Amino acid sequence: MAAADDADVPAPEFSVAPLLPWQRAPLAAMLxxxxxxxxxxxxxxxxxxxxxxxxxxLAQGLLCxxxxxxxxxxxxxxxxxxxxxxxxxxxxxxxxxxxKKDNTGELRLRDEIVIDQVRELLDGFMYLTSxxxxxxxxxxxxxxxxxxxxxxxxLKSLEEPPQATYFLLVSHQLRLLKxxxxxxxxxxxxxxxxxxxxxxxxxxxxxAAPLLLLAxxxxxxxxxxxxxxxxxxxxxxxxxxxxxxPRRLSVIGMGAEVDAGARAVRKARLQAxxxxxxxxxxxxxxxxxxxxxxxxxxxxxxxxxxxxxxAPRSILRYHRTVLRERSLLAHPLNPRLVAENALFGYRLAVxxx
Ligand SMILES: [Zn+2]
Numbered sequence: 001m002a003a004a005d006d007a008d009v010p011a012p013e014f015s016v017a018p019l020l021p022w023q024r025a026p027l028a029a030m031l032x033x034x035x036x037x038x039x040x041x042x043x044x045x046x047x048x049x050x051x052x053x054x055x056x057x058l059a060q061g062l063l064c065x066x067x068x069x070x071x072x073x074x075x076x077x078x079x080x081x082x083x084x085x086x087x088x089x090x091x092x093x094x095x096x097x098x099x100k101k102d103n104t105g106e107l108r109l110r111d112e113i114v115i116d117q118v119r120e121l122l123d124g125f126m127y128l129t130s131x132x133x134x135x136x137x138x139x140x141x142x143x144x145x146x147x148x149x150x151x152x153x154x155l156k157s158l159e160e161p162p163q164a165t166y167f168l169l170v171s172h173q174l175r176l177l178k179x180x181x182x183x184x185x186x187x188x189x190x191x192x193x194x195x196x197x198x199x200x201x202x203x204x205x206x207x208a209a210p211l212l213l214l215a216x217x218x219x220x221x222x223x224x225x226x227x228x229x230x231x232x233x234x235x236x237x238x239x240x241x242x243x244x245x246p247r248r249l250s251v252i253g254m255g256a257e258v259d260a261g262a263r264a265v266r267k268a269r270l271q272a273x274x275x276x277x278x279x280x281x282x283x284x285x286x287x288x289x290x291x292x293x294x295x296x297x298x299x300x301x302x303x304x305x306x307x308x309x310x311a312p313r314s315i316l317r318y319h320r321t322v323l324r325e326r327s328l329l330a331h332p333l334n335p336r337l338v339a340e341n342a343l344f345g346y347r348l349a350v351x352x353x
Pocket of ligand 1: 065074
Protein backbone atom coordinates (compact mmCIF):
# COMPACT_ATOMS: atom_id res chain seq x y z
CA MET A 1 0.00 0.00 0.00
CA ALA A 2 1.42 3.39 -0.97
CA ALA A 3 2.36 5.61 1.94
CA ALA A 4 0.05 8.37 0.75
CA ASP A 5 -2.94 6.07 1.11
CA ASP A 6 -2.05 5.53 4.70
CA ALA A 7 -2.43 9.17 5.71
CA ASP A 8 -5.61 10.38 7.31
CA VAL A 9 -7.31 13.14 5.42
CA PRO A 10 -7.88 16.29 7.45
CA ALA A 11 -11.54 17.09 7.97
CA PRO A 12 -13.10 19.80 5.82
CA GLU A 13 -13.29 23.40 6.99
CA PHE A 14 -15.50 24.36 9.92
CA SER A 15 -19.14 23.94 9.03
CA VAL A 16 -22.42 23.92 10.90
CA ALA A 17 -24.93 21.34 9.67
CA PRO A 18 -28.60 22.37 9.76
CA LEU A 19 -30.60 21.53 12.87
CA LEU A 20 -32.65 18.36 12.70
CA PRO A 21 -36.42 18.90 12.87
CA TRP A 22 -36.80 17.45 16.38
CA GLN A 23 -33.97 19.60 17.74
CA ARG A 24 -35.56 23.00 17.11
CA ALA A 25 -38.12 23.22 19.92
CA PRO A 26 -35.85 21.71 22.62
CA LEU A 27 -33.02 24.05 21.58
CA ALA A 28 -35.31 27.06 21.77
CA ALA A 29 -36.31 25.92 25.28
CA MET A 30 -32.64 25.70 26.26
CA LEU A 31 -31.85 29.15 24.83
CA UNK A 32 -34.83 30.67 26.63
CA UNK A 33 -32.67 30.28 29.75
CA UNK A 34 -29.61 31.89 28.26
CA UNK A 35 -29.73 34.89 30.61
CA UNK A 36 -29.00 32.51 33.50
CA UNK A 37 -26.87 30.04 31.57
CA UNK A 38 -24.80 27.66 33.70
CA UNK A 39 -21.03 27.97 33.18
CA UNK A 40 -20.66 24.25 32.58
CA UNK A 41 -23.07 22.26 30.42
CA UNK A 42 -22.78 18.62 29.55
CA UNK A 43 -24.77 17.85 26.43
CA UNK A 44 -25.04 14.10 26.09
CA UNK A 45 -26.73 11.49 23.94
CA UNK A 46 -25.98 8.52 21.70
CA UNK A 47 -23.64 8.80 18.72
CA UNK A 48 -25.36 9.35 15.40
CA UNK A 49 -28.09 11.58 16.78
CA UNK A 50 -26.69 14.96 15.75
CA UNK A 51 -24.98 16.16 18.92
CA UNK A 52 -22.24 18.05 17.08
CA UNK A 53 -24.69 20.23 15.19
CA UNK A 54 -26.91 20.67 18.25
CA UNK A 55 -23.90 21.78 20.30
CA UNK A 56 -22.80 24.22 17.61
CA UNK A 57 -26.27 25.72 17.26
CA LEU A 58 -26.44 26.06 21.04
CA ALA A 59 -23.07 27.83 21.06
CA GLN A 60 -24.20 30.11 18.25
CA GLY A 61 -27.40 30.85 20.17
CA LEU A 62 -25.40 31.83 23.25
CA LEU A 63 -23.32 34.26 21.20
CA CYS A 64 -26.07 35.62 18.92
CA UNK A 65 -27.01 39.31 19.44
CA UNK A 66 -30.74 38.89 18.84
CA UNK A 67 -32.29 35.44 18.88
CA UNK A 68 -35.17 34.91 16.46
CA UNK A 69 -38.02 32.52 17.30
CA UNK A 70 -35.89 31.36 20.22
CA UNK A 71 -32.92 30.33 18.07
CA UNK A 72 -29.78 32.03 16.77
CA UNK A 73 -30.91 34.59 14.19
CA UNK A 74 -28.34 33.71 11.53
CA UNK A 75 -28.28 37.38 10.49
CA UNK A 76 -26.39 39.38 13.12
CA UNK A 77 -22.64 40.01 12.97
CA UNK A 78 -22.05 37.42 15.72
CA UNK A 79 -23.89 34.77 13.73
CA UNK A 80 -21.97 35.65 10.56
CA UNK A 81 -18.67 35.36 12.37
CA UNK A 82 -19.75 32.12 13.99
CA UNK A 83 -20.89 30.46 10.78
CA UNK A 84 -17.62 31.24 9.01
CA UNK A 85 -15.68 29.71 11.89
CA UNK A 86 -14.15 33.04 12.81
CA UNK A 87 -15.97 34.14 15.97
CA UNK A 88 -13.21 35.41 18.28
CA UNK A 89 -15.11 34.41 21.42
CA UNK A 90 -15.75 30.83 20.39
CA UNK A 91 -13.44 27.83 20.47
CA UNK A 92 -14.17 24.32 19.30
CA UNK A 93 -11.81 21.85 20.93
CA UNK A 94 -11.63 18.47 19.23
CA UNK A 95 -9.06 15.90 18.28
CA UNK A 96 -6.51 17.49 15.99
CA UNK A 97 -4.33 16.42 13.12
CA UNK A 98 -0.66 16.28 13.96
CA UNK A 99 2.41 15.40 11.87
CA LYS A 100 3.30 11.73 11.96
CA LYS A 101 6.38 10.82 13.94
CA ASP A 102 8.13 9.45 10.83
CA ASN A 103 8.96 12.97 9.52
CA THR A 104 7.22 12.38 6.19
CA GLY A 105 5.20 15.54 6.76
CA GLU A 106 1.98 13.52 6.60
CA LEU A 107 -0.75 14.12 9.11
CA ARG A 108 -2.71 11.75 11.27
CA LEU A 109 -5.68 12.35 13.49
CA ARG A 110 -4.71 12.12 17.13
CA ASP A 111 -6.50 9.54 19.27
CA GLU A 112 -7.07 12.04 22.08
CA ILE A 113 -7.63 15.67 22.93
CA VAL A 114 -4.31 16.59 24.51
CA ILE A 115 -3.35 18.93 27.33
CA ASP A 116 -1.72 21.52 25.04
CA GLN A 117 -5.13 22.17 23.52
CA VAL A 118 -6.62 22.87 26.94
CA ARG A 119 -3.58 24.97 27.94
CA GLU A 120 -4.00 27.08 24.84
CA LEU A 121 -7.54 27.81 26.00
CA LEU A 122 -6.48 28.67 29.51
CA ASP A 123 -3.58 30.89 28.56
CA GLY A 124 -4.63 32.41 25.29
CA PHE A 125 -8.39 32.54 25.26
CA MET A 126 -10.35 32.27 28.44
CA TYR A 127 -8.64 34.83 30.60
CA LEU A 128 -8.49 37.51 27.96
CA THR A 129 -11.35 39.98 27.84
CA SER A 130 -14.08 39.06 25.43
CA UNK A 131 -13.46 40.67 22.06
CA UNK A 132 -17.05 41.65 21.79
CA UNK A 133 -18.02 42.42 25.40
CA UNK A 134 -20.25 39.38 25.48
CA UNK A 135 -20.00 35.77 26.52
CA UNK A 136 -17.28 33.35 25.50
CA UNK A 137 -18.09 29.80 24.59
CA UNK A 138 -15.81 26.77 24.56
CA UNK A 139 -17.22 23.60 23.05
CA UNK A 140 -15.41 20.35 23.75
CA UNK A 141 -16.28 17.64 21.27
CA UNK A 142 -16.07 14.93 22.49
CA UNK A 143 -15.44 15.32 26.21
CA UNK A 144 -14.53 11.64 26.61
CA UNK A 145 -11.71 12.09 24.11
CA UNK A 146 -9.76 14.32 26.49
CA UNK A 147 -6.86 12.40 27.99
CA UNK A 148 -6.36 12.43 31.75
CA UNK A 149 -4.05 15.46 31.80
CA UNK A 150 -6.34 17.47 29.54
CA UNK A 151 -9.38 16.59 31.66
CA UNK A 152 -7.56 17.55 34.87
CA UNK A 153 -6.53 20.89 33.42
CA UNK A 154 -10.07 21.59 32.33
CA LEU A 155 -11.44 20.58 35.70
CA LYS A 156 -9.64 23.49 37.37
CA SER A 157 -11.43 25.94 35.10
CA LEU A 158 -14.76 24.25 35.66
CA GLU A 159 -14.24 24.67 39.39
CA GLU A 160 -13.29 28.33 39.15
CA PRO A 161 -14.83 29.51 35.92
CA PRO A 162 -13.74 32.85 34.46
CA GLN A 163 -16.57 35.34 34.15
CA ALA A 164 -19.11 34.97 31.35
CA THR A 165 -17.37 31.91 29.95
CA TYR A 166 -19.51 28.96 29.07
CA PHE A 167 -18.13 25.47 28.73
CA LEU A 168 -20.15 23.18 26.55
CA LEU A 169 -19.01 19.60 26.88
CA VAL A 170 -20.47 17.19 24.35
CA SER A 171 -20.40 13.49 25.12
CA HIS A 172 -21.60 10.22 23.65
CA GLN A 173 -20.34 8.14 26.57
CA LEU A 174 -20.83 9.65 30.00
CA ARG A 175 -19.39 6.59 31.68
CA LEU A 176 -15.99 7.43 30.19
CA LEU A 177 -15.96 10.87 31.86
CA LYS A 178 -14.47 11.60 35.24
CA UNK A 179 -17.19 11.88 37.88
CA UNK A 180 -15.59 15.14 39.01
CA UNK A 181 -16.15 16.62 35.53
CA UNK A 182 -19.75 15.42 35.41
CA UNK A 183 -20.50 16.82 38.85
CA UNK A 184 -19.31 20.33 37.83
CA UNK A 185 -21.70 20.49 34.91
CA UNK A 186 -25.39 20.80 34.37
CA UNK A 187 -26.46 17.74 32.45
CA UNK A 188 -28.52 18.28 29.36
CA UNK A 189 -29.78 15.16 27.57
CA UNK A 190 -30.01 15.72 23.80
CA UNK A 191 -33.52 15.41 22.37
CA UNK A 192 -34.22 12.14 20.54
CA UNK A 193 -36.88 11.80 17.85
CA UNK A 194 -39.80 9.39 18.16
CA UNK A 195 -39.21 6.50 15.70
CA UNK A 196 -41.97 7.64 13.34
CA UNK A 197 -40.45 11.13 13.05
CA UNK A 198 -36.95 9.73 12.56
CA UNK A 199 -38.25 7.32 9.90
CA UNK A 200 -40.03 10.12 8.05
CA UNK A 201 -36.84 12.18 8.09
CA UNK A 202 -34.80 9.22 6.81
CA UNK A 203 -37.29 8.57 4.03
CA UNK A 204 -36.99 12.23 3.03
CA UNK A 205 -33.20 11.68 2.77
CA UNK A 206 -33.82 8.89 0.27
CA UNK A 207 -33.71 5.81 2.54
CA ALA A 208 -35.77 2.97 1.08
CA ALA A 209 -36.23 0.95 4.28
CA PRO A 210 -36.07 3.60 7.03
CA LEU A 211 -37.43 1.48 9.89
CA LEU A 212 -34.99 -1.34 9.23
CA LEU A 213 -32.09 1.15 9.08
CA LEU A 214 -33.25 2.78 12.32
CA ALA A 215 -33.35 -0.62 14.02
CA UNK A 216 -29.80 -1.33 12.87
CA UNK A 217 -28.67 2.04 14.21
CA UNK A 218 -30.39 1.57 17.57
CA UNK A 219 -32.70 4.48 16.75
CA UNK A 220 -29.90 6.97 15.91
CA UNK A 221 -31.04 8.72 12.70
CA UNK A 222 -27.71 10.08 11.43
CA UNK A 223 -26.06 6.74 12.01
CA UNK A 224 -28.96 5.09 10.18
CA UNK A 225 -28.36 7.44 7.25
CA UNK A 226 -24.75 6.32 6.91
CA UNK A 227 -25.99 2.70 6.84
CA UNK A 228 -28.11 3.39 3.77
CA UNK A 229 -25.02 2.85 1.64
CA UNK A 230 -25.27 -0.31 -0.46
CA UNK A 231 -21.65 -1.35 0.07
CA UNK A 232 -22.16 -1.15 3.82
CA UNK A 233 -25.30 -3.29 3.65
CA UNK A 234 -23.49 -5.90 1.53
CA UNK A 235 -20.66 -6.05 4.07
CA UNK A 236 -23.15 -6.26 6.94
CA UNK A 237 -25.09 -9.15 5.41
CA UNK A 238 -21.90 -11.00 4.61
CA UNK A 239 -20.56 -10.53 8.15
CA UNK A 240 -23.79 -11.50 9.88
CA UNK A 241 -24.18 -14.60 7.71
CA UNK A 242 -20.79 -15.69 8.97
CA UNK A 243 -21.78 -15.08 12.60
CA UNK A 244 -24.94 -17.10 11.97
CA UNK A 245 -22.76 -20.13 11.13
CA PRO A 246 -20.23 -20.14 13.97
CA ARG A 247 -18.95 -23.64 13.16
CA ARG A 248 -17.82 -22.49 9.73
CA LEU A 249 -16.39 -19.17 10.97
CA SER A 250 -12.79 -18.76 9.81
CA VAL A 251 -11.26 -16.56 12.48
CA ILE A 252 -7.78 -16.40 10.94
CA GLY A 253 -9.18 -15.65 7.50
CA MET A 254 -11.27 -12.82 8.87
CA GLY A 255 -8.29 -11.51 10.82
CA ALA A 256 -6.40 -11.20 7.53
CA GLU A 257 -9.40 -9.44 6.02
CA VAL A 258 -9.57 -6.78 8.70
CA ASP A 259 -5.86 -6.16 8.22
CA ALA A 260 -6.10 -5.25 4.54
CA GLY A 261 -5.96 -1.66 3.27
CA ALA A 262 -4.84 1.71 4.56
CA ARG A 263 -4.83 2.58 8.25
CA ALA A 264 -8.05 4.57 8.11
CA VAL A 265 -9.77 1.75 6.18
CA ARG A 266 -8.61 -0.87 8.68
CA LYS A 267 -9.84 1.21 11.58
CA ALA A 268 -13.22 1.83 10.00
CA ARG A 269 -13.68 -1.85 9.19
CA LEU A 270 -12.73 -2.92 12.71
CA GLN A 271 -15.16 -0.37 14.14
CA ALA A 272 -17.94 -1.61 11.84
CA UNK A 273 -17.28 -5.22 12.81
CA UNK A 274 -17.36 -4.38 16.50
CA UNK A 275 -20.62 -2.49 16.07
CA UNK A 276 -22.07 -5.57 14.36
CA UNK A 277 -20.67 -7.95 16.97
CA UNK A 278 -22.23 -5.77 19.69
CA UNK A 279 -25.68 -5.56 18.11
CA UNK A 280 -25.68 -9.19 16.95
CA UNK A 281 -24.68 -10.53 20.38
CA UNK A 282 -27.35 -8.32 21.95
CA UNK A 283 -29.96 -9.77 19.59
CA UNK A 284 -28.69 -13.27 20.13
CA UNK A 285 -29.02 -12.98 23.89
CA UNK A 286 -32.53 -11.54 23.43
CA UNK A 287 -33.48 -14.48 21.18
CA UNK A 288 -31.90 -16.98 23.59
CA UNK A 289 -34.25 -15.55 26.22
CA UNK A 290 -37.23 -15.87 23.89
CA UNK A 291 -37.48 -12.17 22.92
CA UNK A 292 -37.39 -10.57 19.45
CA UNK A 293 -34.22 -9.10 17.94
CA UNK A 294 -33.88 -5.35 18.32
CA UNK A 295 -31.16 -4.45 15.81
CA UNK A 296 -31.38 -7.06 13.06
CA UNK A 297 -35.03 -8.00 12.59
CA UNK A 298 -34.24 -9.11 9.02
CA UNK A 299 -32.07 -11.88 10.54
CA UNK A 300 -34.76 -13.07 12.95
CA UNK A 301 -34.86 -16.67 11.60
CA UNK A 302 -31.07 -17.13 11.88
CA UNK A 303 -31.00 -15.46 15.31
CA UNK A 304 -33.77 -17.56 16.79
CA UNK A 305 -32.31 -20.78 15.37
CA UNK A 306 -28.88 -20.06 16.83
CA UNK A 307 -30.37 -18.48 19.97
CA UNK A 308 -32.11 -21.75 20.81
CA UNK A 309 -28.72 -23.46 21.08
CA UNK A 310 -26.72 -20.94 23.16
CA ALA A 311 -26.52 -20.35 26.90
CA PRO A 312 -28.12 -16.92 27.53
CA ARG A 313 -25.62 -16.04 30.26
CA SER A 314 -22.63 -16.90 28.17
CA ILE A 315 -23.73 -14.75 25.20
CA LEU A 316 -24.69 -11.88 27.49
CA ARG A 317 -21.25 -12.01 29.07
CA TYR A 318 -19.73 -11.96 25.60
CA HIS A 319 -21.89 -8.98 24.64
CA ARG A 320 -20.53 -7.02 27.61
CA THR A 321 -16.97 -7.92 26.66
CA VAL A 322 -17.55 -6.58 23.15
CA LEU A 323 -18.92 -3.31 24.51
CA ARG A 324 -15.90 -2.91 26.73
CA GLU A 325 -13.45 -3.69 23.93
CA ARG A 326 -15.28 -1.40 21.55
CA SER A 327 -14.86 1.56 23.88
CA LEU A 328 -11.09 1.05 23.62
CA LEU A 329 -10.93 1.02 19.83
CA ALA A 330 -9.92 4.67 19.59
CA HIS A 331 -6.55 3.83 21.10
CA PRO A 332 -3.61 2.45 19.18
CA LEU A 333 -3.98 -1.26 18.68
CA ASN A 334 -3.38 -4.13 16.31
CA PRO A 335 -6.66 -4.50 14.38
CA ARG A 336 -5.93 -8.09 13.40
CA LEU A 337 -5.26 -9.28 16.95
CA VAL A 338 -8.27 -7.43 18.32
CA ALA A 339 -10.56 -8.86 15.64
CA GLU A 340 -9.26 -12.40 16.08
CA ASN A 341 -9.69 -12.22 19.85
CA ALA A 342 -13.25 -11.00 19.49
CA LEU A 343 -14.12 -13.73 16.97
CA PHE A 344 -12.51 -16.52 19.00
CA GLY A 345 -14.46 -15.18 21.98
CA TYR A 346 -17.63 -15.33 19.93
CA ARG A 347 -17.08 -18.97 18.96
CA LEU A 348 -16.38 -19.82 22.55
CA ALA A 349 -19.50 -18.05 23.79
CA VAL A 350 -21.77 -19.59 21.17
CA UNK A 351 -20.34 -23.08 20.77
CA UNK A 352 -18.69 -23.50 24.16
CA UNK A 353 -15.52 -24.64 22.43
ZN1 LIG B 1 -27.55 36.12 15.45
